[in-house]
Structures are given as C-alpha cells and as structure tokens.
Amino acid sequence: MSSNLPPLAKAKYQEYLDAGALEDRIKKLEEFLSLVPKHKATEKIVALNKSRLAKMKRELENRKQKQKITQKIISPFSIKKEGIQVILISSFQTPGVGKTSLLNFLTGAAEEKIGKFTALPEIGIYQYQKIRFQIVDMPSIMEGASDGVGNGKEILSQLRAADLLCFCIDLSTNFEEQMNLLLNELSKADIRLNVSPPPLIIEKTGANKIQVLYLTKEAKEIEGFDVLTEEIKEIIYENGIRNGIVKIYGEITLDNVIDVLTPSVVYKKVILLGTKGDLSHTQDIFENLKSKYSDKFPIILGTSYQKENFPRDFGEIILKFLKKIKIYTMSGGIVAEQPLIMDENPTVKEVALKIHRSFYDSFDHAIIIREGERQKRKKVGLDYILADNDIVEIHLT
Ligand SMILES: Nc1nc2c(ncn2[C@@H]2O[C@H](COP(=O)(O)OP(=O)(O)O)[C@@H](O)[C@H]2O)c(=O)[nH]1
Numbered sequence: 001m002s003s004n005l006p007p008l009a010k011a012k013y014q015e016y017l018d019a020g021a022l023e024d025r026i027k028k029l030e031e032f033l034s035l036v037p038k039h040k041a042t043e044k045i046v047a048l049n050k051s052r053l054a055k056m057k058r059e060l061e062n063r064k065q066k067q068k069i070t071q072k073i074i075s076p077f078s079i080k081k082e083g084i085q086v087i088l089i090s091s092f093q094t095p096g097v098g099k100t101s102l103l104n105f106l107t108g109a110a111e112e113k114i115g116k117f118t119a120l121p122e123i124g125i126y127q128y129q130k131i132r133f134q135i136v137d138m139p140s141i142m143e144g145a146s147d148g149v150g151n152g153k154e155i156l157s158q159l160r161a162a163d164l165l166c167f168c169i170d171l172s173t174n175f176e177e178q179m180n181l182l183l184n185e186l187s188k189a190d191i192r193l194n195v196s197p198p199p200l201i202i203e204k205t206g207a208n209k210i211q212v213l214y215l216t217k218e219a220k221e222i223e224g225f226d227v228l229t230e231e232i233k234e235i236i237y238e239n240g241i242r243n244g245i246v247k248i249y250g251e252i253t254l255d256n257v258i259d260v261l262t263p264s265v266v267y268k269k270v271i272l273l274g275t276k277g278d279l280s281h282t283q284d285i286f287e288n289l290k291s292k293y294s295d296k297f298p299i300i301l302g303t304s305y306q307k308e309n310f311p312r313d314f315g316e317i318i319l320k321f322l323k324k325i326k327i328y329t330m331s332g333g334i335v336a337e338q339p340l341i342m343d344e345n346p347t348v349k350e351v352a353l354k355i356h357r358s359f360y361d362s363f364d365h366a367i368i369i370r371e372g373e374r375q376k377r378k379k380v381g382l383d384y385i386l387a388d389n390d391i392v393e394i395h396l397t
C-alpha cells in the first residue's frame with residue numbers, strides 16, 4: 001500500500017482486507033475508494049482497486065442471479081421496445097419535474113397522471129414524420145438506485161436497453177442536485193454517458209504472456225506509455241487473464257481498460273431536457289445548466305409543456321444525435337410515407353437486406369432520387385452509399 005494515502009484511507013483498506021463476506025468486502029473497498037484523493041500519484045491504486053471492486057460486484061451479481069433463476073418474475077419496469085425507445089428520467093429528490101407532462105405533451109398518453117406520483121412506467125408513442133418514438137416516463141431514480149433502492153436495479157436495467165435517455169431537469173429549482181444524483185447512480189450502474197467505447201481490444205491468446213500494443217499514431221503519443229503498459233498488465237493479471245494481447249487504437253486511460261474488462265459497462269446517449277422553461281426566471285438557470293454541462297452533453301434543450309416552448313423538430317434532433325438517417329423506399333413510382341431508419345452512411349445493400357432478404361438475393365439495380373441533386377434519377381449498385389432522405393427504388397432481376 002502506497003505511503004501517500006491519508007491514514008483514514010489506509011485504515012479502511014485494512015478493514016477491507018479483514019472483511020469476510022463478499023458484501024462487506026465490497027462495501028469496505030467502496031468506502032476506501034471514496035477516501036482516496038484523486039490525482040496522478042494515486043491513479044494506479046484507484047484503478048487497480050476499482051477493477052477489484054468491479055470483479056467482486058460481478059461475483060455478487062452472479063450469485064444473486066443464480067438465486068433468482070427459480071423465481072422468473074417479469075419486471076413491470078421491463079418495457080418491450082417499439083420504434084426508437086426514449087426514456088425520461090429524473091431525480092427522486094426533486095419531485096414533479098414535469099416528466100409526465102412531457103410524455104403527455106408528446107404522445108397525449110397520460111393526461112390524468114400529471115401531478116400525481118407514479119410508481120410504474122407510463123408509455124406513449126410520439127410520431128414525427130411517421131417515425132415512431134416510444135416515450136417512457138420512468139419512476140424517478142432514488143439515491144442508492146444502483147444498489148437496488150426504489151426498484152433501482154429494474155429501472156436501471158431498462159435504461160441499459162434504451163436507445164436514448166433524457167435527463168429531465170427542473171429549471172425552477174437547483175439543477176446541481178438533480179444532475180449529481182443521476183450522474184452518480186448511472187455511473188455506479190456502469191452506464192457511460194455520451195462517450196464511445198474506448199479504442200481498445202483485449203484478446204486472449206495461447207502465448208504465456210500479456211502483450212500491450214500501441215497501434216495508431218494517437219496511441220503511440222500517449223504520455224508515459226511505458227508506465228501505462230505496466231499498469232495495464234497488472235490490471236489484466238488481476239482480472240485473471242494470464243495470456244493475451246491488448247490492442248490500443250487511440251488515446252486511453254486505465255479506467256478505460258477496466259471498462260473493457262467489465263462486461264456490465266454500456267454506452268448510452270443522453271439529452272438534457274431543462275423543463276418548465278415557460279416560467280419567467282428559468283432562462284438564466286437554463287444558461288447556467290448549458291455552460292456547466294455542454295462539454296459532456298452536446299444536446300441540452302429548454303422545454304415546457306407549452307407548445308411554443310418545446311422544440312418543434314424534437315424527432316429530427318433525436319435522429320441526428322443517434323446518427324440515424326431516413327431512407328424512403330419507392331415502388332411503382334409511389335414513395336412510402338414511413339421511412340426506414342438506418343445507421344449513418346448505409347449502402348444500398350444494407351437497405352435491401354433491411355427490407356427483405358429477397359431484395360438482396362434478386363437485386364439488379366437501384367434508382368436513387370436525392371433532393372438538390374442535378375441528375376434526378378440515378379442508377380446505382382449495391383455498394384452505393386445513401387444519405388438522409390434519399391428515395392430508393394430497388395429493381396429485381
Ligand atoms: N409551468 C409549468 N409547469 C409544469 C410544466 N411541466 C409540469 N408542470 C407542473 O409540474 C407539476 C408536476 O408535473 P408532472 O408532469 O406530474 O411531473 P413528474 O412528477 O415529473 O411526472 C404539475 O403540477 C404540472 O402541471 C411546465 O412545462 N411548465
């Protein structure tokens with residue numbers, strides 16, 4: 001144990017070492033980590049013990065899972081997806097932020113639930129240009145949700161499956177408390193927000209050693225990477241991997257390595273919705289919210305249940321943020337009203353496969369109509385890359 005730790009932290013570490021039951025060990029190690037000041041000199045200790053913690057938590061979860069298997073109850077918080085699933089969440093500490101009002105505004109599904117406490121999710125469909133978004137108004141998140149408080153496990157498990165999360169932040173009251181609770185609980189539940197998975201792959205191999213490879217220019221430019229290499233090896237070893245290759249393709253941190261070693265980590269996109277933007281004093285608070293969080297949250301919207309204060313192109317904003325585009329199919333000269341929703345830059349082949357396998361098997365050529373293009377109808381093959389709002393007619397052999 002390093003000597004530059006505060007005495008309290010050291011004592012806690014000893015308690016962790018002495019603890020017997022897995023639950024106690026987890027608790028002590030968590031307390032230890034909260035006592036360690038975060039700076040360069042403690043980085044390694046923190047990372048190493050975070051990784052131990054993650055491992056113990058996995059083990060605990062596995063044990064619980066095994067106990068549960070015989071019970072097999074379907075959770076009322078588990079919601080089958082229909083269209084693009086968008087979940088509204090808020091902090092329990094701040095009741096009445098306006099989630100149900102937003103659900104009702106978007107979908108008309110919850111008029112009589114506004115202003116009332118709802119213990120179960122409410123669901124509605126918001127349609128934007130014939131595209132269906134399933135809006136879920138989740139019961140709010142309590143402190144300790146990640147440990148199961150207030151159906152936290154069930155709620156968080158549905159958040160992990162969502163296409164998009166919206167933090168609903170009441171602009172008429174302190175936003176820091178609301179943000180901190182949500183950020184803290186989601187982080188503890190291994191939900192990473194608005195970041196991509198780290199550029200890092202860990203492969204198990206036959207060779208009896210751990211190798212760390214820096215494979216791109218960015219990776220090679222990581223400051224002090226010889227130290228990092230040793231730390232990575234240690235953490236990987238700690239996780240029971242004795243032989244493997246770590247391939248690094250960009251800038252990474254030790255925490256990223258732990259995330260890759262932690263199967264429960266998921267990456268989710270989040271939009272911040274400042275609610276009740278019609279109230280007169282909320283404008284300054286909204287500006288503060290933006291200046292504080294805009295680096296981590298590229299989309300922060302002021303909203304209200306009043307039409308004039310709600311972004312009219314909400315559906316478009318969501319699609320852009322999720323990097324989804326709309327492709328309109330055409331058949332016999334008639335363009336379908338409902339677009340296909342595809343990941344950015346799809347090929348004609350991907351679109352054909354999405355419609356039906358037979359459109360790919362018997363594909364001859366496709367006709368593309370693109371707004372603003374000089375050539376009105378363009379004949380293309382399977383590899384052609386499509387853009388948002390393209391109209392596609394597939395011709396079969
Ligand atoms: N002025 C104003 N009041 C709102 C707005 N949204 C919700 N409220 C009020 O805030 C209270 C709580 O709203 P509700 O939607 O039930 O919040 P929830 O508990 O987060 O679902 C109700 O009295 C609403 O009328 C809004 O945009 N503007």
Ligand SMILES: [Mg+2]
Pocket residue numbers: 099100101113114115116117118137
């Ligand atoms: Mg509600």
